[in-house]
Amino acid sequence: MPPSTSILVVGAGIAGLTAALSFAQAGFAVDIVERSERLEAVGAGLQLSPNALRVLARLGLDRERLNGVAATTVTLRSGRSGRTIAEIPVVSADGTAYLSLYRADLQSALLAAVAADPLITLTLGERCTALAQSADGTTLSFTRTDGSVAERTATIVIAADGVHSALCAALGLPAAVPSGDVAWRMTIDAAAQASSPGIQAWLGPRRHAVAYPVQAGRTTNLVLIGPDSDAAAGMAESATKTALMQRFRRWDPRLRGLIEAAGPATPWPLSTVDPDRSAPGMDGVIVIGDAAHAMLPYAAQGAAMAIEDGWTAAWAVTRASTPQEAARHYADVRTARLKRVRQRVAFHRRVYHLPALPAAARDLTLRLRSAESVARDLGWLYDWTPPER
Ligand SMILES: Cc1cc2nc3c(=O)[nH]c(=O)nc-3n(C[C@H](O)[C@H](O)[C@H](O)COP(=O)(O)OP(=O)(O)OC[C@H]3O[C@@H](n4cnc5c(N)ncnc54)[C@H](O)[C@@H]3O)c2cc1C
Known part of the structure; x- marks a missing residue:
């Protein structure tokens, strides 16, 4: 679609900011509208795997700007004894780093890039409350804090409004569940x-714990x-x-x-969205990030998938000639991958919280495997590269 296509992003979280930067890099002017009046530091730490860092690097956000700490392995420990079960290699085949970082540092770096981009306008303090479609595109209503209502119409709407997405509700998609x-x-x-x-995870019956350095250690x-x-x-x-x-x-x-x-x-x-809400079948609306597929943090991929989604949404629109075609390109690239990540998350949830006896079998199996064989389990996830425009 031509760069004159109107693009409206709802939500200035990790997904929305990445999408806006990706569209702007492809030459589109983008409006982002966010309900909060101020974007404050929310959340604590995040792990960003190489698949996400490759997107950020293409957007000019390198490791130094993210204040992250690079890891080569994640240490899995027995919750009770603290004994090492396995060192899971996390560096990708091409040497791209795996970082742990403070969510606010990532958001600040994305916001600074957004502020420096003349193609992006960010409006704060407007909550999306309704959606209607017409031949002109999708019209969204936004309620300001003083109660007044603003309307905006765009050919492409990126719904990046998080797990309890108002846009998904307006589209009649199922709500997130606890x-x-x-x-x-x-x-x-x-x-x-x-x-x-370093990055450490302690596994035990019904619970686990993860610790890692942020803010440059x-x-x-x-x-x-x-x-x-x-x-x-x-x-x-x-x-x-x-x-x-x-x-x-x-x-x-x-x-x-x-x-x-x-x-x-x-x-x-923790709430989850299942099935995936990314392809609502509505012309011109692409749902990304937690709004589409909020997942449990067992594989540390929620933000990473939000970042992959943001890039891929812009890629899909760039190579399409209609909104319907853009949605198809997006689904072609995202659906199978998101399903596989979800399956991995469910697998980790099962094996992390095993009771004592099956946990002993898990630990023995992991101890007997070589680092290369363990690394192969996650190669498909970490070696992903953003589709080329
Ligand atoms: C404990 C925990 C640990 C995690 N660890 C990791 C990890 O290690 N690695 C990883 O990759 N991920 C991790 N995640 C997941 C990650 O934080 C999220 O998946 C990711 O931040 C999602 O970003 P998002 O932009 O889609 O949603 P959000 O961050 O929720 O952003 C949505 C934005 O939309 C705005 N908004 C909402 N409704 C409206 C509306 N109606 N109108 C306008 N604006 C609106 C919100 O104010 C917000 O700014 C973790 C999550 C948890 C809970």
């Missing part, structure tokens, strides 16, 4: 810990994931740490030390 899991996210000052732990991000009964309603902040220490009382003392040293823990109930 997964039954909760993530507790917390951070630890480098000064409060003996040494930077000045902070450690710690996430504890378990059943949502772990998050008792209305639990006071002071009681939370005590309750978490209790739930992890027989776990590796190194993990318990991290929980003790961490700042306040906030529960994040």
Whole structure:
């Protein structure tokens, strides 16, 4: 489609900002509309695998701008003993890094690139509340904080409004559902810990924990994931740490030390979107990121898929001559891959939280495998390259 095609992105999260930059790089003028009045640092850490970093590199966002810390392996440990089960290699065949970083650093880098791009306009404080289609394209209504309503019409709408997407609701797509899991996210000052732990995951019955350095190693991000009964309603902040220490009382003392040293823990109930909402069958609307396929963080791929989606949406529109064709190109490239990632997430969920006996069999199997054979399991995921325009 020609660069004069009107493009409207709803949501300025990782997916929406990446999509806007990708469209602008292809020569399209883009409007992004975001409901929040200010884009504040939300969330703690993220892992970005090589598949996502290749997209960011094409957009001019290299490792230095992301303040990330490179890892070569992820260490899987037994939750109870702390014994190493396996070192999972994460560097891609072409040498692209695997980073752990602070979500706010990624968002700031994307926002700085958006602000510097004359083809992109970002409007804050407008919530998308309705959608209608006509021969002119898709018209979206946005409600401002003062209650006034603005309408915008575009040929291509990118719905990047997150897991509880208003656009998906307006399109009649199924709502996200609670997964039954909760993530507790917390951070630890480098000064409060003996040494930077690299990327470590402790696996145990019904729960697991992941710790990794962010902010160029000045902070450690710690996430504890378990059943949502772990998050008792209305639990006071002071009681939370005590309750978490209790739930992890027989776990590796190194993990318990991290929980003790961490700042306040906030529960994040995890919802999922299944089946995928990316192809709503609506002309000119492409749903990306968590709005399309919010997935559990067991394979650390939610943001990575949002980044892949953003690039691919712009690629699909560039090579299409109609909105319908763009949606087809998008689905051709994304559907099978997203399905496979989802299957991998479900697999990790099963094997991470195994009870003691099957866990012993899992650990033995992993210990007997070579690093090369383990790396091959994830080659298809990390070696992905963005389609060329
Ligand atoms: C505990 C945990 C750990 C994770 N770890 C990783 C990891 O290691 N690696 C990884 O790749 N991913 C990880 N993820 C997933 C990742 O954070 C998300 O998948 C990713 O950030 C999704 O980005 P998004 O832009 O699609 O959605 P969001 O970040 O939710 O952005 C949506 C945006 O749309 C705006 N919006 C919403 N509704 C409207 C509306 N009606 N009108 C206008 N604007 C609207 C919102 O304000 C927001 O700015 C993790 C998630 C969790 C919970």
